[in-house]
Amino acid sequence: MQTHQYDVIIVGAGGAGMRAALESSTRARTAVISKLYPTRSHTGAAQGGMCAALANVEEDNWEWHTFDTVKGGDYLVDQDAAEVMAKEAIDAVLDLEKMGLPFNRTPEGKIDQRRFGGHTRNHGEAAVRRACYAADRTGHMILQTLYQNCVKQDVEFFNEFYVLDLILDKDLAIEDVPEGEEVAVAGVVAYDLASGEIHVFRAKSVVLATGGAGKIFKTTSNAHTLTGDGMALALRRGLPLEDMEFFQFHPTGLAGLGILLSEAARGEGGILRNGDGERFMERYAPTIKDLAPRDIVARSMANEVREGRGAGPNKDYVLLDLTHLEPAHIDAKLPDITEFARTYLGIEPYTEPVPVYPTAHYAMGGVPTNITTEVLRNNTDVVKGLFAAGEVACVSVHGSNRLGTNSLLDINVFGKRAGVAAAEYAAGATIVEMPENATSAVVAQLEAMRQRPDGERVADLRRELQETMDRGAQVFRTSESLTETLTVIQGLQERFSRVSVQDKGKMFNTDLLEAVELGFLLDIAEVVVVGALSREESRGGHFREDFPDRDDANFMSHTMAYRRRTDGADVDAAGIPPHETRLDTKPVVVTRYQPMERKY
Numbered sequence: 121m122q123t124h125q126y127d128v129i130i131v132g133a134g135g136a137g138m139r140a141a142l143e144s145s146t147r148a149r150t151a152v153i154s155k156l157y158p159t160r161s162h163t164g165a166a167q168g169g170m171c172a173a174l175a176n177v178e179e180d181n182w183e184w185h186t187f188d189t190v191k192g193g194d195y196l197v198d199q200d201a202a203e204v205m206a207k208e209a210i211d212a213v214l215d216l217e218k219m220g221l222p223f224n225r226t227p228e229g230k231i232d233q234r235r236f237g238g239h240t241r242n243h244g245e246a247a248v249r250r251a252c253y254a255a256d257r258t259g260h261m262i263l264q265t266l267y268q269n270c271v272k273q274d275v276e277f278f279n280e281f282y283v284l285d286l287i288l289d290k291d292l293a294i295e296d297v298p299e300g301e302e303v304a305v306a307g308v309v310a311y312d313l314a315s316g317e318i319h320v321f322r323a324k325s326v327v328l329a330t331g332g333a334g335k336i337f338k339t340t341s342n343a344h345t346l347t348g349d350g351m352a353l354a355l356r357r358g359l360p361l362e363d364m365e366f367f368q369f370h371p372t373g374l375a376g377l378g379i380l381l382s383e384a385a386r387g388e389g390g391i392l393r394n395g396d397g398e399r400f401m402e403r404y405a406p407t408i409k410d411l412a413p414r415d416i417v418a419r420s421m422a423n424e425v426r427e428g429r430g431a432g433p434n435k436d437y438v439l440l441d442l443t444h445l446e447p448a449h450i451d452a453k454l455p456d457i458t459e460f461a462r463t464y465l466g467i468e469p470y471t472e473p474v475p476v477y478p479t480a481h482y483a484m485g486g487v488p489t490n491i492t493t494e495v496l497r498n499n500t501d502v503v504k505g506l507f508a509a510g511e512v513a514c515v516s517v518h519g520s521n522r523l524g525t526n527s528l529l530d531i532n533v534f535g536k537r538a539g540v541a542a543a544e545y546a547a548g549a550t551i552v553e554m555p556e557n558a559t560s561a562v563v564a565q566l567e568a569m570r571q572r573p574d575g576e577r578v579a580d581l582r583r584e585l586q587e588t589m590d591r592g593a594q595v596f597r598t599s600e601s602l603t604e605t606l607t608v609i610q611g612l613q614e615r616f617s618r619v620s621v622q623d624k625g626k627m628f629n630t631d632l633l634e635a636v637e638l639g640f641l642l643d644i645a646e647v648v649v650v651g652a653l654s655r656e657e658s659r660g661g662h663f664r665e666d667f668p669d670r671d672d673a674n675f676m677s678h679t680m681a682y683r684r685r686t687d688g689a690d691v692d693a694a695g696i697p698p699h700e701t702r703l704d705t706k707p708v709v710v711t712r713y714q715p716m717e718r719k720y
């Protein structure tokens with residue numbers, strides 16, 4: 121076992137982690153730990169754009185952007201955080217431009233901007249061009265630009281190191297720590313994929329930037345690696361997760377596959393049609409039609425299919441029609457995603473409409489933070505030295521439904537804030553002692569899974585989890601579907617305690633790490649479903665057929681989910697220890713905009 125010591129440890133080398141590293145590494149001794157080589161992070165798969173009210177092509181301002189974000193999130197957005205994001209958006213884009221990002225340009229040489237769902241002028245009057253972009257590979261360009269600048273700045277990386285535990289000075293999953301009492305971070309425990317060795321990283325500050333958890337679903341736009349690690353690590357140590365029931369289903373996944381076709385396709389003029397050729401969004405969102413926010417479009421599509429107006433032999437998808445666009449325009453603005461349609465479905469988008477259906481895309485919930493990115497351990501206290509940014513976090517700028525292009529923005533704005541805050545905290549802090557047994561839980565779990573000669577197979581459990589989540593917790597949810605899903609998840613957790621891996625070796629044992637990731641997925645799926653069951657209303661991405669209306673009187677608050685171990689002990693074998701999930705609420709921060717009915 122090796123021990124390292126840094127001022128700041130950043131877990132994750134996606135957009136949020138690397139943006140944080142660029143700030144932190146100039147101020148404090150910083151290392152970035154990433155289970156992937158940095159440029160393989162999912163940020164690199166982002167397509168459509170990053171928004172900011174630059175007003176380069178149309179009148180716009182940050183206040184309209186704030187309003188759209190709040191309304192898009194169905195009023196569950198913390199408005200102070202949305203204001204910060206919309207105001208700092210402009211510098212976030214200009215920072216990237218200065219770092220060398222090749223944005224598309226207007227004929228005058230300014231950064232070009234395109235339309236995206238839910239982004240409007242003057243509080244909903246008409247769609248506005250707010251998304252800055254680099255063709256349909258904006259995330260790729262952001263990730264490469266940030267990585268190049270990290271290299272230039274000599275940021276230290278530990279690549280293909282998996283963080284498997286978060287160490288606090290008190291384990292809140294076991295101990296009662298009264299409100300107001302100080303709890304601090306001590307570091308993380310990681311596993312080196314190449315050698316199979318355990319490494320302990322002691323640090324004054326830790327930034328969680330581990331991204332999303334889309335792999336709890338079968339049909340998803342997310343990469344295989346998005347297994348909710350950072351969220352699960354926090355949950356297991358007794359920290360809350362906020363608003364996990366809100367998961368975004370992106371309207372245009374390739375039918376049957378879930379691979380994403382960016383909303384930029386509709387921003388550039390693409391139209392959704394049902395099996396009868398009808399532009400059905402005119403019925404659901406008469407003003408902005410196909411550019412309504414994602415929750416509304418996804419639900420409308422699913423509804424067309426349910427009511428028998430789907431396309432294809434089984435009428436189980438709808439069509440994204442680009443055939444009226446000039447091929448040259450498609451090639452210039454949407455080259456990658458049209459290639460996906462050709463490669464994966466054998467469809468020629470110049471002449472044929474593309475079959476699409478909603479795909480699990482984005483976790484609105486996550487590790488709760490304040491606007492300085494400090495992680496909360498309850499509604500008021502922060503964990504000293506612990507920060508989170510990006511998709512793993514819930515600073516609540518997305519509320520119950522994220523607007524397209526607001527996540528690439530979120531990771532830049534709050535990634536930067538996290539880097540500054542973590543370094544500043546470290547400057548005045550001392551390293552917290554690690555408990556003596558800091559690595560024992562991780563080592564015991566890995567050894568149990570490796571040594572068990574025979575047992576449950578990871579791939580089987582994962583498939584069952586993903587299929588049950590698609591069946592019971594997707595676009596449409598009911599008490600019955602969710603209860604059934606929860607029962608399946610609990611059964612899978614029990615079977616997970618007998619999981620065994622085929623590869624018994626130490627070096628490059630990805631089999632073993634997939635088993636660990638499955639444990640994270642099971643944790644996260646449970647919290648999503650428990651939250652969805654208790655939220656007896658429909659809001660944003662969470663639609664309950666048995667409670668189809670938004671209910672501000674009873675549910676205008678954030679959900680905070682906590683896990684307590686009921687055996688009082690540490691994890692001593694593979695498996696999820698006996699636990700209970702407790703739900704609490706947290707008030708929504710309202711500054712300027714009182715909740716209204718959401719119409720587009």
Ligand SMILES: Cc1cc2nc3c(=O)[nH]c(=O)nc-3n(C[C@H](O)[C@H](O)[C@H](O)COP(=O)(O)OP(=O)(O)OC[C@H]3O[C@@H](n4cnc5c(N)ncnc54)[C@H](O)[C@@H]3O)c2cc1C
Pocket residue numbers: 131132133134135136137153154155156157158161162163164165166167168169170258259281282283284329330331332341342343349350380382481482509510511512524525526527528529531
């Ligand atoms: C296909 C697709 C297209 C998208 N398009 C857009 C778009 O156009 N506009 C927009 O705003 N948003 C878009 N999004 C959403 C947006 O890209 C993501 O929400 C955002 O990039 C997440 O960034 P992140 O830095 O939080 O996480 P990621 O980029 O996912 O990075 C996570 C990092 O954490 C590391 N990590 C995870 N677990 C561990 C662990 N246990 N130990 C060590 N390291 C770990 C990984 O190695 C990785 O480096 C898209 C998403 C997808 C999937």
